[in-house]
Amino acid sequence: MRAHSVWPARLALVLLLLVLCGASLMLWRQLEQSQQERLNERVGFQATALARQLENTLHTEVESLSRIARLWNNLGRLYREDWNTEAELTLRGFPAYQSVQWVGPDLKMRWLLPLQGNEAARDFRLTPEHPNYALAMQARDSGEQRLSNSFQLVQGGRGFVLYTPLYLTGTQGQRQFDGFLQGVFRVEPLMDELLNHLDRNDFSLRLLENGHSLYSRERPGTLPDRAVEVPLSLLNNDSFSLQLSPTEKLLQQLSTPLPQVVLGAGLAIGMLLVAALALALENARRAGALQQANRRLQVEATRREAIEQSLRDSRERLQLVIDLTDSSHDGLFIFDTANRELLHMNQATYSALGYRAEQFTQLLRDNPEQLIPGFHAWLKQVRSAQRDNQSRIFQRELCRRDGSRQPAEINTQLVSLGEREYLIAVSRDNSERLELEARLQRLSQQDGLTGLYNRRFFDQQLQSEWRRLRRIGAPLTLLMLDIDHFKTFNDSLGHLAGDDALRQVAGVLQESLQREGDVACRYGGEEFAIILANTGLDGGEHVAARVHELVASLGIAHPACPAGRLTLSIGLAVAEPVGEESPAGLIARSDQALYRAKHEGRNCTRVWSETDKSSGRAPA
Numbered sequence: 001m002r003a004h005s006v007w008p009a010r011l012a013l014v015l016l017l018l019v020l021c022g023a024s025l026m027l028w029r030q031l032e033q034s035q036q037e038r039l040n041e042r043v044g045f046q047a048t049a050l051a052r053q054l055e056n057t058l059h060t061e062v063e064s065l066s067r068i069a070r071l072w073n074n075l076g077r078l079y080r081e082d083w084n085t086e087a088e089l090t091l092r093g094f095p096a097y098q099s100v101q102w103v104g105p106d107l108k109m110r111w112l113l114p115l116q117g118n119e120a121a122r123d124f125r126l127t128p129e130h131p132n133y134a135l136a137m138q139a140r141d142s143g144e145q146r147l148s149n150s151f152q153l154v155q156g157g158r159g160f161v162l163y164t165p166l167y168l169t170g171t172q173g174q175r176q177f178d179g180f181l182q183g184v185f186r187v188e189p190l191m192d193e194l195l196n197h198l199d200r201n202d203f204s205l206r207l208l209e210n211g212h213s214l215y216s217r218e219r220p221g222t223l224p225d226r227a228v229e230v231p232l233s234l235l236n237n238d239s240f241s242l243q244l245s246p247t248e249k250l251l252q253q254l255s256t257p258l259p260q261v262v263l264g265a266g267l268a269i270g271m272l273l274v275a276a277l278a279l280a281l282e283n284a285r286r287a288g289a290l291q292q293a294n295r296r297l298q299v300e301a302t303r304r305e306a307i308e309q310s311l312r313d314s315r316e317r318l319q320l321v322i323d324l325t326d327s328s329h330d331g332l333f334i335f336d337t338a339n340r341e342l343l344h345m346n347q348a349t350y351s352a353l354g355y356r357a358e359q360f361t362q363l364l365r366d367n368p369e370q371l372i373p374g375f376h377a378w379l380k381q382v383r384s385a386q387r388d389n390q391s392r393i394f395q396r397e398l399c400r401r402d403g404s405r406q407p408a409e410i411n412t413q414l415v416s417l418g419e420r421e422y423l424i425a426v427s428r429d430n431s432e433r434l435e436l437e438a439r440l441q442r443l444s445q446q447d448g449l450t451g452l453y454n455r456r457f458f459d460q461q462l463q464s465e466w467r468r469l470r471r472i473g474a475p476l477t478l479l480m481l482d483i484d485h486f487k488t489f490n491d492s493l494g495h496l497a498g499d500d501a502l503r504q505v506a507g508v509l510q511e512s513l514q515r516e517g518d519v520a521c522r523y524g525g526e527e528f529a530i531i532l533a534n535t536g537l538d539g540g541e542h543v544a545a546r547v548h549e550l551v552a553s554l555g556i557a558h559p560a561c562p563a564g565r566l567t568l569s570i571g572l573a574v575a576e577p578v579g580e581e582s583p584a585g586l587i588a589r590s591d592q593a594l595y596r597a598k599h600e601g602r603n604c605t606r607v608w609s610e611t612d613k614s615s616g617r618a619p620a
Contacts, residue, residue, distance in 0.1 A: 009281050017274040024266025031259035034411075039251060043228045045436045046203060047244040051230040052444045054195070054242065056454055058234055060447070062162055063455060063524025064090035065100070065183050066145070069164045070591055077168060077178060080111065087113045089487045090183075093525050096193035098159055101182040102166075107136075110179070120154045121184075132161055139163040140177055147237040150187055150209055158214075159186045162235065191215040202250040206243040207232075214240075221248035258328055276310035331408075331427040333364075336420060337379060340365045343422065352429065354401035371399055382412045382423065398427065407431055447522040449499060450506035458521035458529055462583050465533045470577035477532040477540035478583075480571040480590040481509070481547065484602040486526040488560035501556055501566060502526065508550040512543055529590075537574050537607065544570045544605040567603035569594060574608075 068086045072078055078086070087100040091113065099118045102111040107126040112118055126136060132148045139146040146163045153159045162183040167175040191207055195217065204222040207215040208229070227245040234240055284303050291299040331349035335342045342361050350360035360371070368375040378396060385392045392412045397405040409430040415422045445457040453461070462478075469476050483489070483505065490498040502522075509520040509528055523529040530547075532540055547568065556566035571594025575586040589608040597606040 010278070013274050013278050013281070016277070017270060020270030020273070021267060024263055024270060027266065028259050028263035031262060035255060035259065039226070039246065039255075040228070041433065042250075042436075043203070043226065043244055043246050044230075045433070045440060047228045047230040047242060049436075049440045050205070050244065051232055051242045052440070053448075055233055056444070056456060057448075060455060060522070060524055061094040061096075062183060062235070063527075064093060065162060065164050065181055067524060067527065069166060069181050070588070071595065072166045072178070072181070073169075074588055074592055075595065077166075083111060084113060085487070087111075089525070092487065092490065094193065096185055096190040098153070098155065098184040098186050098189075101184065102179060103182055104179040105177050107179070118155050118184075120156070124154055126180075132163070136163050136180060139165050139180070143167070145235055147235040149237070149239050150214055153184065153186070155184075157186055159184055160190065161185075187215060202247055202253075204245045204247070206245075208241045208243055210239050219247050222246075223248060223251060226251075272313075276313060280307050280310050329429075332425070333427075334422055334424050335364060337414075337423050338421065340368055349427070353398055353406065359401070373397055373399065373405075379423075382414060386412075386414050395430075407434055409433075447506075450503055450522050452506045452510065452528070453519060453521040455521065455523060458519075458523060458531070461519050461521075462531055462587075465531060466577045466583045469533060472534075473576075473578050474534040475536045475574055475576055476583075476586065477535045477537070477572065477574045478586050478590045479530040479532070479540060479544060479547075480523070480587075480594040481528040481530065482569050482594055482598065483526040484567045484569055484598075485558065485560050489558055489566065492559055498526075504554055504556065505551065505566075505568070508547065508554065512546045512550055514543075518543075537572075540572050540574060541605065541607070544572055548603070548605070561603075563603055569597040569602045570605040571595070571597055572605055572607045 064086070068078070068083070068090070071086075083102065090100055091097050099121065100113050101109060101121070103124075103126060104110045109121060109124040112121060115122070126133060131151045135146050135148050143165055145165075148161045148163070150158045150160055162185075164181040164183070166178040166181055168178045170176050195205065202219075204219045205217040206213050222245045224245050227243050229241050229243045231238065232240040232242055280303075283306050288299075328346060329348055331346065331352065333342060333345035333349045342364060345357070345360070350357055353360070355363070363371045372378065374396070378394060381394065382392065384390075394410050394412065396408050396410055398408050399405055407430055408427045411426045411428075413424040415424060445453055447454040465476060483501070486498065486501075489501065505528070506520070506522065509530065513520060513530070517533050518535075519531045521529045521531070530543065532543060535543075547570065551566065551568050554566070558564065558566040561567055571590045571592065573586055573589035573593055575583070575589075577583075580586070593606045593608040597604050600606065
């Protein structure tokens with residue numbers, strides 16, 4: 001009978017061992033998955049940041065072509081001499097250009113710079129058989145720039161073409177197609193130039209076109225199975241994507257041995273605990289078989305002593321696990337949700353916040369809102385998420401002892417034992433990830449050289465202010481600023497001096513703004529723009545005068561400038577958003593005023609008038 005009664009107990013021990021092993025495996029798997037998610041998150045953030053920065057760089061560098069097209073479309077066909085000057089400035093500003101071309105309305109090559117290396121394109125004519133013919137016709141019909149896919153250039157090698165349609169305005173105000181301003185790039189020089197400042201030793205880069213590799217920059221030890229692909233919007237071409245693959249070095253930096261330690265400790269403790277219970281069971285069975293009626297009390301005492309020793313051993317092993325969790329940088333705490341009494345917490349839980357263990361325990365019990373703001377609402381969210389089988393990872397803030405706040409990502413699990421409910425929480429300081437997100441936002445809006453807002457932010461801000469001022473019926477002033485003779489400044493003093501001058505001018509523009517909400521942006525190359533919301537002509541002229549004064553105070557020597565120092569030309573225009581549909585007209589008027597300032601001596605401010613609207617250049 002006794003032999004038969006032992007088998008259920010042994011079966012229970014086997015089941016207990018399976019349950020403990022299963023729990024250890026589940027915890028290990030969760031920690032491993034969390035570690036992999038952190039790696040994927042890092043790669044994803046980096047890929048997105050590089051993609052946006054690459055888009056911004058290309059968008060900024062080809063703005064010179066847009067500026068030439070605006071002059072052509074607003075003022076008439078340029079003289080060949082003026083076109084050569086603007087094209088040379090564009091080529092010098094961005095070495096990745098193969099050439100800048102004007103293809104006439106008959107789609108035949110008219111003007112081409114530089115000629116050296118592009119002799120094969122001199123007699124080029126865009127025919128329906130050309131792979132880019134349909135794209136060029138879309139650009140002509142829509143009036144918008146179009147960037148082609150890669151194709152075989154007549155000069156040799158693969159490249160891209162940016163088609164910018166040109167128009168003349170007829171006597172009746174109608175637009176007449178006047179050919180294309182074309183920027184031609186070779187694939188590898190273009191990508192080398194765009195990625196020149198984007199080198200990352202922890203990743204390998206690939207540029208994909210419709211899923212096929214077009215360009216790659218490989219690093220040793222790359223892990224292609226962990227690659228992340230992010231779509232690119234290169235101007236208006238969505239055929240490209242950027243693929244980042246992390247290296248083994250990055251994986252080693254982000255990996256920790258904690259999952260393996262937890263798995264090994266859990267399995268060891270489970271086996272030791274079951275072994276102790278099995279030993280106790282075996283001792284009890286043998287004692288029961290040998291005991292006599294007159295020795296039952298002594299045998300029972302002996303058995304209890306053995307069990308107590310096993311429990312002491314188990315507590316020592318449990319303490320070992322607790323010591324291991326104390327080595328983790330993540331906080332781990334378990335408490336009763338009814339009275340908030342702590343069952344366990346590791347050292348990282350309280351020490352990272354500047355508390356002692358007893359201070360943390362008392363604060364959680366007596367005033368949890370002071371420790372975790374919104375504690376009670378968060379506890380309701382935890383219950384709701386577990387009940388609805390939703391994500392149980394929450395972004396919260398923990399209050400440090402000095403009053404500052406620490407962002408924390410808290411992974412939660414509710415466990416019910418009898419009539420009590422316990423919350424198991426693992427908290428992690430995710431400040432680095434939040435900083436990455438903030439840096440990604442700044443990268444998408446900031447110009448890398450000057451620190452001013454970039455062209456993309458300018459377009460968004462101008463549209464936003466236009467809609468806001470239309471609702472309240474207030475004016476909007478736009479200043480377009482261009483550094484005088486900047487090409488000769490670069491040629492004589494070098495591009496490093498030119499970059500330093502751009503940074504100093506940017507600082508002056510930022511200093512000239514005296515109201516919150518006014519914005520200074522780098523519009524492209526050496527051209528800048530200032531948006532003055534709820535400001536009329538007097539306020540705009542005041543800011544322009546302050547800019548001239550501050551630029552003069554810099555005293556930057558300019559050997560090719562009549563004043564002997566670096567100067568600016570400013571075009572100013574004022575709009576009433578209530579009476580206009582879009583800000584495009586305001587940009588065009590500011591450009592026209594800037595053009596007049598350039599041709600009336602430079603180092604001055606010109607306000608747009610109706611004479612600017614009718615002015616223009618005679619066709620070449």
